[in-house]
Amino acid sequence: MERINVVDSEPVYDIEVTTNRIDAMSVRGIAREAAAILPQFGIKAKLKSLQLPKVSSTIPFDITITNNPKLCHRILAIKLENVKISDSPDWLKNRLNQVGQRPLNNIIDITNSVMWELGHPIHAFDYDRLTQKTIIVREAKKGEKFTTLDNKTHVLKGGEVVFDDGTGQIIDLPGIMGTKNTVVTDKTKTVLLWTESIDSRKIRQASMGLAIRTQAAILNEKDVDPELGATALLQSIKLARNLAGATIGSRLIDIYPHPPVITSTVLNQELIDTYLGLHLEPQKIIAILKSLGCIVDLRSNIYHLQPPSWRAKDLTIPQDYIEEIARIYGYHNLPSLLMSTAIPDNPPDDNFQLEHQIKTWLAAWGLTEVYTYSLVAQPDAKNNLKLTNPLTDDMVYLRQFLIPSHLQVIHQNKNKPDVSIFEMANVYLPKPKELPIHELHLTLTTNKDFLWLKGIVEALFKKLHISATFTPTEILVSKTKLGTIGRVAPNIYAADLAVGHLIKHSSAYPHYRPLHTTAPIIEDMTFTLPPQTYLGQVITAIKSTSSLIESETLKDRYENNSTFTITYRNPKSQLTDHDIVPLRSKITARVSALG
Structure with a gap:
């Protein structure tokens, strides 16, 4: 629980959920957790069951769906007729506003409400705008364009999962956002209510690559439970009937070629006691696991366990179940045991300490430490790494040097006569077909004069006991290049040093020199x-x-x-x-x- 906000006299809970707990990223998911935890504090709690409608229509479904099971694991769809588009009732609009979702019309608001309630995205097409009555699930081709609901045109990079209408026209970016050409409007009379389970990796790649970050994408990229799709669809049907006067116009389609196999786990009482440090009665363990939706069969002191579908990828080994037992029982109720020996000292990180010492020296000599962005607007080298999806135009390339950022800092302080700054930070050097090399650099920049800067560098080398040679542009130790020094702009001078080489050639103590026996x-x-x-x-x-x-x-x-x-x-x-x-x-x- 992060905080409780009061909106329109109602409490709104701001709850942070870890990314592996997709099942808890909804109102019902949190309610399920509360129903399991509250009884441990003596508070009676029971998860309210959903009252879902039964769909028994045999009316033919007249849309041809061509699915690719590798891309889309499950599709559920139904046709709704006699839909009356209008504003949603105040209670629904208020509920959406409280979670930051803008109300649009009753059908779209229903799909958004169900997504927040159950944690499974659902989509509504304007049925009459699907002129070909065909939906093909395929991968996008590079360069294809489409316009999303927010009137933004996107160019696909290739490989994203899309729906097309049989003519090559994209009608949906499934699991992320719908398209403008099939959106539900005030003129819509018939709706195709649809939910799908797309490969989560494809969802994340497309969402990040196209910079479309919706709640649907956030849920689907974490591999939402495909079994939840039917519940979400039925809940949407119920609300569409009540709020839009919709009637069933077809049978319910469920394309589910390869349902996931849920793995069972065996857990013995001794292992539970060993991990928890205490003995819990079997009745207590069974009650906890059942409250989480697990199927439990206790035979001969052995628990045979099967997780609910929404935890199938989260509860796979005995230790996962023990962790859940401990969490619900309460970590504060577990016995604590002091170590039999003293806590060992944390071994010092010599490199970190030296880096800190260098910063201390430079600050004492009158330089100001700065922190600049790792991203720059213009490349500072020919082969700068470029972000595929930059957030802003001034943060496009990963820098290979700190100096351009320092020039900007000095320009912003151009009215100050003496500006001397330093920064110790990573630069990013490209490596073909691999991740970039992160190299720690120390850069000093000043608008004083060259000799002052050179004196600072020499003083630093003296502290580090490094004997270096200065050439017109480079600083060398033997034949190893430590860095560069010189003028980088009119009246601005900089030194750039590789921290790794500084550490390698530094010494904690000066080289021993015997006392002189002769006069100079x-x-x-x-x-x-x-x-x-x-x-x-x-x-x-x-x-x-x-x-x-x-x-x-x-x-x-x-x-x-x-x-x-x-x-x-x-x-x-x-x-x-x-x-x-x-x-x-x-x-x-x-x-x-x-x-």
């Missing part, structure tokens, strides 16, 4: 560099000159002049100026060669 020699060298010379190349050239170069750092830049602070050290012996002179010459030669 530190000097500044200034180079006049041609325009467009990358500083990363200069640093690499300096570093690769000799193993005696311990570090090199850019100290200052003025126009084309760049000054670097270079530290020399020999761990085995003390360096002298005499040792530095040839190194200085080599460095100068290497850097000059870059121009």
Whole structure:
């Protein structure tokens, strides 16, 4: 029970039902559950039986139905004559309004009311608009078009189950929504009342693919009980007689080539006691199971069980029945048993902790964490994965990069002088004939300047004890690409890092370095560099000159002049100026060669 709303002085219960309990997704389904549970609290409750009419007409059914049993498991239909279309009575309109269903006319309202009451969709055709008096159950062809009751035209992708009238014209998208060309209107005099059981997989594929999400589709995609179809049809006939003056115009057609076989289960008392942790009397167990509609035969302490048709796919093994016994008896009535040992500690997830630590560092350094949508309006690569059925035009493609989303964030904050953001989220890389690869990325974006961003990345690497090399566009560890860095738009800079590689190359502790026994020699060298010379190349050239170069750092830049602070050290012996002179010459030669 989620909540109780009061609508027109009447309580309306908002109840959340798990998706596997299709039998409870109706008024009668909830009433059945209540009738089983309330007696456990001392409240007398009995499920009210339905008063259904008997149809004994022998009038020929003059519509030819060509069924495909693989697509449609059961069809029930009957012709109703002398139908008087009008507004529904207030009690019916109020009932539909309370569940969010718009009243239309008495016949359509009857079909909707029965669906909400019993949990089985039912459909009404205008009989006279079925000019060919033929209904063919088939799969749709790619590109076929039809218009639904809500005046929306849909293009079929192929493979959906449709009804056509023998001329190729689609007259229904069964189990989901009817079509405009056979809808019941104020001029309707004769109605074809119809219910079917369509392959649930086909229903879901069509409903999701065409973006038609109706209550009928929600029920049918969960494999509604085909045995319930007859009850729904008879209840609709009763209401049509009472509210529309309908008379029976044909015999009742029931095409049911392969009724499902309901599996029986054997359950012993010992197994029940073991799972529940207590002994329940057989009379109590039998009463609980019978209240749920099960057939129970107790012989020699063994329960021979058969589920009702509406639970046939839900109650298949002994443990399913034990679960139902425990649920109705009340979990609060079952004995509790403390563990004999202490609850073990949850093993820490090192990767998760490191990801959290990275976010903490970045936030402390002045960046703001953002969360952006995984879907983008325009593809950011040639092979972006596109949603078959996007909900909106600005959420069509699965992103392969976080940067486009960050550019949008910075644009939305363009009046702010300093915007620096980061995000750790999945990107989606296509893989032929398989599901996309979900790859976790860390992206930092700023409108400050490049050196500030590079300093943040270097500080992060220092925290992670990663020794990386910066090229003009890429960040490398040995030959492994950690990510990219650079300008992505005018005055906007970004770094994109693969979190998996960061974790792989990170270390919890810095690499051990023994204490120095020799003093360093530190000097500044200034180079006049041609325009467009990358500083990363200069640093690499300096570093690769000799193993005696311990570090090199850019100290200052003025126009084309760049000054670097270079530290020399020999761990085995003390360096002298005499040792530095040839190194200085080599460095100068290497850097000059870059121009």
